[in-house]
Amino acid sequence: MPKVSPVLLDEQLCFSIYSASKKFNHFYQSALAPFGLTYPQYIAMLVLWEDAPLTVHQLGDRLELDSGTLTPLLKRLEKQGWVTRVRSRTDERQVLIHLTEMATAKRDEVYQRIGQCQTLLGMTNKEIDSMMTELVTVKEQLDHVSDNRLITKKVDDFD
Amino acid sequence: MPKVSPVLLDEQLCFSIYSASKKFNHFYQSALAPFGLTYPQYIAMLVLWEDAPLTVHQLGDRLELDSGTLTPLLKRLEKQGWVTRVRSRTDERQVLIHLTEMATAKRDEVYQRIGQCQTLLGMTNKEIDSMMTELVTVKEQLDHVSDNRLITKKVDDFD
């Protein structure tokens, strides 16, 4: 039996990122409380403010989320008056997500609020860019590794 | 009305981290498929392998999770034979989480599998340390900001 080194939680990059992600989630939840948006709802709105209308599929591509997550999320956004969900007339399979007038009207207010709260973080653009660049590398590695045989082996292969 | 800059999803550090966190989750889910552990279950086991037995509260401190998340997670780990949940006799409020013999026996196998899969990521210790250091800074900022008045204002204050 080869010697195996212990895996310590506090040394794991995955946990640092997992923990940071949860803190960001909480941060935006608080920052957006005046608008009643959760973090995932907020990033969906960001994409729509850039590009609406979009199909569920297009939105999912940008957010890296599938219809299993988006359908209920979008129904909640619709109920709260941010978007409308309309079957495309040219292709009945698609559902187009449109912004409501309220969403368009509140866009700059949200942008401004986010800007204010982000200022509190006190990070320079340089620091942010540097982190994002490193994260891109990590994410690319994770995507590549997902195709590796060691990882894609089925459970049964191990028994 | 002051001019407001648009908030673009692809420029948001939060989304980079959110996305990376999901990819890590998927990576570990695959890597740990032979053991049937999810990522949150895995990090719970990591802490227990370091320090078992622990109370739910102590485990929650390490993982930054509360009993609302941990109670069902630990029940699933118990059903799958990794841990036992035992009321403390000295303080009946507490539930002690012990490792089973299976968990102790499989520890090195899991460590080894994780080691193999992490090698595929091809990151040097230096790169990992550097990222983790930056993440600590971000997380500290997020913690501080959470105490700020701008953030802690109640929804009603805005209406």
Add this chain to the structure above:
DNA sequence: TTCCAGAGTATTGTATACAATTAAATTGCC
């Protein structure tokens, strides 16, 4: 034209997260 493979969305089932509440046990304080 009919049939069917594939695309797009919704649904189901399982597992997190977390705020808020509940319930039980313990501690402090008189």
Add this chain to the structure above:
DNA sequence: GGCAATTTAATTGTATACAATACTCTGGAA
């Protein structure tokens, strides 16, 4: 010793995530 405040888990309710499945629609091939 008695009781309010606190501590600890569990529970409840809401919102993600995502794999797997179901369902509908579309476009193309026979």
